[in-house]
Amino acid sequence: MSFKGENQASGGPPGGFDHSEECATNRIVNPASAPSVSVIMANFNGANWIRQAIESLQRQSLADWELIVVDDASTDASVDIVCAAANNDQRIVLLTSSCNAGPSVARNRALACARGRWVTILDSDDLFADRRLESLLAKAESDGAGIVADDLLIMNQSGLLTGYSLLGLRASRTFDAVALVKAPRLAYLKPMTRTELLTELRYDQRLRSGEDFDLLLRVLVKHDARMVVYPGMGYHYRRRGDSLSTDKSADRPALRGMLEANARFRASYALSGRLADACAHRHRSLETSLRWVDVTEAVRERRFATAVYHTINHPRVLRCAVQFLKKRLYLLVLGNKRRSKTLGL
Template identity: 40%
Template structure:
């Protein structure tokens, strides 16, 4: 049964929210991601999907849904080369007062955008983030959430230095760079801000930290309303030499920007240090894969702080074989995910 045949939505003359979705070869999950957006209780939205030259059936799937719901616009036929230029393409077409980011393999609760919009307007936020649940697409869901500490319990304002410190590579605590923000579009336009197209990962963090540097107000709500899917083709958890080089360059540029706030400068310096440690770690792994043990040992000598990171590949391998028996998946969120998947995958 075609669940879209019952109701035909027209795009609002002036949508309140523009949801932008970048896609590349995500046919297995795309329909569910689209439906989770179009199922929102706040129907005054537009969904702008920009395809990055997919070779699978992604565009065909999206266009079929767009025939039934005019709020979905599909742009395809160009290879942009990453989520940053794709999102910039979508931003140029956005008409809403607010912009929301949803990835083409993820799911959001039906009331997410309505609740986030209310919270943003009530708090005067220019950027609002919610808690995020990470789940495994195959096998046990093994759900865990992004927020730690006080962010789990109550709404909070996130200052620029705090946001930077929550984005250290291989750092502890909340990983706010994974958050999918709701952004006041006028804050972007007033400062002519767009995604940095040299970045293949970390582009959301980079945009938000530049927004914060202009004085934008960022708030968080503790509610878990975004479900982030991890699978074999996921881009965001892959760190390689090219991606790390782009991260290091942008972090260095951020550190060189003048700011009257010493805590911001210190946070940028600490993040740059964490990236440089990650670069050495990547070089060590490459050396070990090539059985160059002596070369790996020399690299460890140049940066002893990488030693704790060397346990991670072993831990990951054990978890793959054992199903990570020490992990405690959130049972309540697992039940909610089952309902959400049933709603979006029907």
């Protein structure tokens, strides 16, 4: 993923870095030999998938890349797997940490080392199709764009493509900051960004969820930029039940963090009327989601009076409850129809 000047990441990085000076001491930057693309990967306990992720990068038709892996104090075999890959491929760099500091800190460390003209992300449980980097880079340069992305192609946990994509795009589209705020799922995309656009911007190290949205929003606003999104070129996104985006136990701290980040953003920029309205609407939506967490937790704990209190005192939450009941009723009816069909009734 300083908020008044937006010139640097807030505060210093947490301690616990085992190799905080690798980039400065071991890598002499020669602009003539700098790679086209720096791929950054934050990893925590990704041993089940990380070898496949790295191999998908090594199979790229575009060979002019570097991979910077920041391991966030994994307790599995992740480091050994990356070390083995790095020993056989000088384009791979591994940075390790002795304490878990979160994805924002990890990605900021990688960004500080990035030498490429472009920067993109590969999560340790995802994959690149073989020509993805070449195709995306060619599109970016032919369109003169500073930020480009491709629609995510969804894999199941076993790595098989489901036939679905995040946006279902059939043609390229251009999105600005207002569009991002109105459709936060755009931040699930893995953009390729010109490195110069990130020179004075970094991930907010206080965020462990929603950090990609926050950084992308600030990049778009600071540079008055647009993101061009193409139909799927080959970022294969693994949908997992234990990912942060599906971990319901993380909802409350994640939502609070996003609310605070939204407030900091609104206080840091002179926003246009459309963007100010969109951010205000997002704030209300996040507050509603937080109140809905209160309701669902109260119901699970059989504190029904508390659940009713939260619902009555927040009319938007009441709409959430109605939509939830409609969905449950629909699924119940659908299940009964299928059961009847199976029984031949």
